[in-house]
Amino acid sequence: MYIYDKFDHTITRERVAEFSQQVARRLTGELSEDQFRPLRLMNGLYLQLHAYMLRVAIPYGTLSSKQVRKLADIAKKYDRDYGHFTTRQNIQYNWIKLEQVPEILAELASVEMHANQTSGNCIRNVTADQFAGVAGDELEDPRIISEIIRQWSTFHPEFSFLPRKFKFAVTGAAKDRAAIQFHDIGIQVVKNDAGETGYAVYVGGGMGRTPVVAPLIKPFVARTELLSYLEACLRVYNLHGRRDNMYKARIKILVRDLGPAEYARQVEEMWPLTRAAGVDIEPAEEARIRAFFAPPPYEKIAEPVASFVDARAKTRAFAQWVQTNVHTHKVAGYGAVTISLKPIGGIPGDASSAQMHAIADLADTYSLGEVRVTHVQNLVLPNVKQADLFAVWQRLGEIGFAEANIGLVTDIIACPGLDYCSLANARSIPVAQQLSERFADLDRQHIIGPLQIKISGCINACGHHHAGHIGILGVDKAGQEFYQITLGGAGDETASIGTLLGPGFAGEDIVGAVDKVVNTYLELRQAPSETFIEAYRRVGATPFKESLYGRR
Amino acid sequence: MAQAKSQNKILTGNRLRNGETVYYTAAGVWSPYVAEAKVATTPEEADALAKIGAAAYAANLVIDVNVIDVTPGGAANPAHIREVIRATGPTVRADLNKPVTPPQR
Ligand code: HEM
Ligand code: SF4
Numbered sequence: 001m002y003i004y005d006k007f008d009h010t011i012t013r014e015r016v017a018e019f020s021q022q023v024a025r026r027l028t029g030e031l032s033e034d035q036f037r038p039l040r041l042m043n044g045l046y047l048q049l050h051a052y053m054l055r056v057a058i059p060y061g062t063l064s065s066k067q068v069r070k071l072a073d074i075a076k077k078y079d080r081d082y083g084h085f086t087t088r089q090n091i092q093y094n095w096i097k098l099e100q101v102p103e104i105l106a107e108l109a110s111v112e113m114h115a116n117q118t119s120g121n122c123i124r125n126v127t128a129d130q131f132a133g134v135a136g137d138e139l140e141d142p143r144i145i146s147e148i149i150r151q152w153s154t155f156h157p158e159f160s161f162l163p164r165k166f167k168f169a170v171t172g173a174a175k176d177r178a179a180i181q182f183h184d185i186g187i188q189v190v191k192n193d194a195g196e197t198g199y200a201v202y203v204g205g206g207m208g209r210t211p212v213v214a215p216l217i218k219p220f221v222a223r224t225e226l227l228s229y230l231e232a233c234l235r236v237y238n239l240h241g242r243r244d245n246m247y248k249a250r251i252k253i254l255v256r257d258l259g260p261a262e263y264a265r266q267v268e269e270m271w272p273l274t275r276a277a278g279v280d281i282e283p284a285e286e287a288r289i290r291a292f293f294a295p296p297p298y299e300k301i302a303e304p305v306a307s308f309v310d311a312r313a314k315t316r317a318f319a320q321w322v323q324t325n326v327h328t329h330k331v332a333g334y335g336a337v338t339i340s341l342k343p344i345g346g347i348p349g350d351a352s353s354a355q356m357h358a359i360a361d362l363a364d365t366y367s368l369g370e371v372r373v374t375h376v377q378n379l380v381l382p383n384v385k386q387a388d389l390f391a392v393w394q395r396l397g398e399i400g401f402a403e404a405n406i407g408l409v410t411d412i413i414a415c416p417g418l419d420y421c422s423l424a425n426a427r428s429i430p431v432a433q434q435l436s437e438r439f440a441d442l443d444r445q446h447i448i449g450p451l452q453i454k455i456s457g458c459i460n461a462c463g464h465h466h467a468g469h470i471g472i473l474g475v476d477k478a479g480q481e482f483y484q485i486t487l488g489g490a491g492d493e494t495a496s497i498g499t500l501l502g503p504g505f506a507g508e509d510i511v512g513a514v515d516k517v518v519n520t521y522l523e524l525r526q527a528p529s530e531t532f533i534e535a536y537r538r539v540g541a542t543p544f545k546e547s548l549y550g551r552r
Numbered sequence: 553m554a555q556a557k558s559q560n561k562i563l564t565g566n567r568l569r570n571g572e573t574v575y576y577t578a579a580g581v582w583s584p585y586v587a588e589a590k591v592a593t594t595p596e597e598a599d600a601l602a603k604i605g606a607a608a609y610a611a612n613l614v615i616d617v618n619v620i621d622v623t624p625g626g627a628a629n630p631a632h633i634r635e636v637i638r639a640t641g642p643t644v645r646a647d648l649n650k651p652v653t654p655p656q657r
Binding site for chain 1: 568572616632643644648
């Protein structure tokens with residue numbers, strides 16, 4: 001893991017001191033709300049329906065056990081004993097008091113954490129593949145370049161007031177587990193024909209009211225030249241992005257309006273300037289950062305691991321969990337465990353302080369002290385020995401997080417929606433809970449196979465509904481909560497945007513409608529191996545429309 | 553189900569210090585309990601509430617100040633579901649919900 005140097009510590013502490021003063025001046029009335037709002041947003045502090053909400057950055061979703069404990073303690077001491085892990089690999093606290101924010105930020109700083117740039121029109125937290133460093137299929141650990149981007153973008157003066165927010169995601173593998181094409185800039189680690197490692201750069205993706213799958217703007221940028229290239233990408237946007245219209249201000253609109261080829265040309269024209277300015281990272285500094293992500297000391301373990309094979313054979317529930325929740329590790333004898341924060345009927349992404357503590361303990365005992373956050377609102381223990389998997393599974397069962405449903409129909413993304421969010425049109429969480437109950441039967445879930453449901457409470461699409469195999473969007477219809485269904489979205493390397501099926505459903509009808517969609521799929525799939533998204537891509541929306549709305 | 557129309561309105565905001573959802577009461581204070589809100593029944597009374605809200609905002613007591621609709625059922629029954637949830641808490645965490653009236657002491 002990256003460890004703060006003196007510089008990181010200093011700027012983090014200085015920011016806490018600065019914001020503490022601003023909070024103090026707000027509380028005395030020296031600053032008005034209009035003056036203070038942009039300042040608090042720069043520090044991740046929002047106002048929600050019930051209280052302030054603090055969004056804490058988890059760079060590329062990587063946490064140490066010590067940090068997890070601190071997040072748990074903050075939940076207990078300053079919030080209502082829980083936190084919400086989000087699709088941006090952050091954590092949000094829902095019941096924060098303004099007067100306590102300075103203390104909270106100081107506590108975060110003590111474990112090298114902060115809430116900087118988790119809001120506002122700046123470069124936000126960089127997200128990455130949750131299996132970074134442990135996935136067998138990756139070319140390079142995506143956290144190396146993510147950390148370099150984090151340092152480059154932190155308090156970057158030129159990019160602190162962009163036309164709109166700006167989000168990066170990085171994948172180190174061809175298999176995209178970070179939804180890179182739905183980000184303002186998506187980066188994929190690639191090799192060129194000469195066998196050199198570099199980066200493919202996608203620009204102009206996003207969700208929101210105008211979902212766009214990012215086009216590939218540059219197939220290969222050399223490792224040592226990425227920052228100047230990104231700086232050129234941002235500078236073209238900063239100059240020409242639409243500041244006159246909030247709904248057209250994201251880079252996706254600029255790239256679309258210019259056309260990807262013209263945007264790419266302008267970036268190429270800008271690039272020599274940023275290169276000459278010397279923003280690219282020095283090889284020695286690159287090597288220093290790279291070293292933090294060197295593989296931890298793994299043991300040499302021969303497969304098969306007898307006790308693991310045995311436990312799978314004896315305990316069916318464990319075998320099922322291994323099938324869905326344990327990802328192949330690049331090192332023999334290990335596995336990467338996804339902890340499902342989606343218990344049946346639970347709130348997607350929520351964890352109590354006790355659960356967080358238990359997970360931190362598991363990380364220390366079984367996973368070399370590391371935890372990851374996934375953009376699907378789950379957690380990961382990246383380095384578990386196969387011989388320990390049974391014990392981990394049992395302990396997770398005790399804290400209610402051993403549901404064997406990763407990638408299945410109850411592994412639902414849901415944004416906070418109208419239960420918390422001041423922008424919401426409708427509730428998201430109760431819909432997720434009811435769907436989870438409806439599809440609770442694990443054997444049926446396995447029969448249905450891989451199926452991603454994603455729910456947003458408004459068109460901002462924080463719940464990634466555009467990228468859901470089944471997407472659900474909450475709308476306000478004459479003061480009532482209604483839900484629209486989209487089908488065929490995907491957030492992986494085959495990225496696509498879901499198609500709206502038809503008129504929305506009332507809250508009491510949405511679960512039945514989704515059930516119908518699933519049953520229609522089960523009837524029309526050519527074989528159990530044909531997944532929902534494959535079947536949808538083969539047959540299109542029509543059979544699903546007919547089953548929901550009848551023939552027209 | 554169509555909501556019965558009413559002109560009744562109350563004044564709400566979030567306390568600056570701690571973000572708590574609060575309502576302006578007939579006693580002239582801000583209460584966490586929606587049923588205690590002072591109800592305006594005429595446009596003139598609603599305007600008066602709006603002025604009080606603007607003053608409280610300027611005095612840095614509350615933020616996100618709004619005059620909102622309530623049903624003929626009274627202050628405890630905001631017209632829109634958003635405000636019902638604001639008044640009582642997330643519908644998915646009954647354990648964290650607050651009552652519409654102060655608990656008996
Ligand atoms: C305080 C609550 C929140 C507010 C006010 C908020 C606001 C917004 C807005 C306005 C947008 C649309 C941006 C645009 O189209 O330009 C957006 C997009 C997004 N938000 Fe949120 N959000 C909130 C909570 C969350 C949460 C909890 C998550 C993660 C679960 C999240 C993740 C995202 C993502 C992934 C997008 C879409 C990607 C994009 O196009 O930027 N947000 N949010
Ligand atoms: S999608 Fe809408 S309702 Fe959901 S968190 Fe984002 S802004 Fe709030």
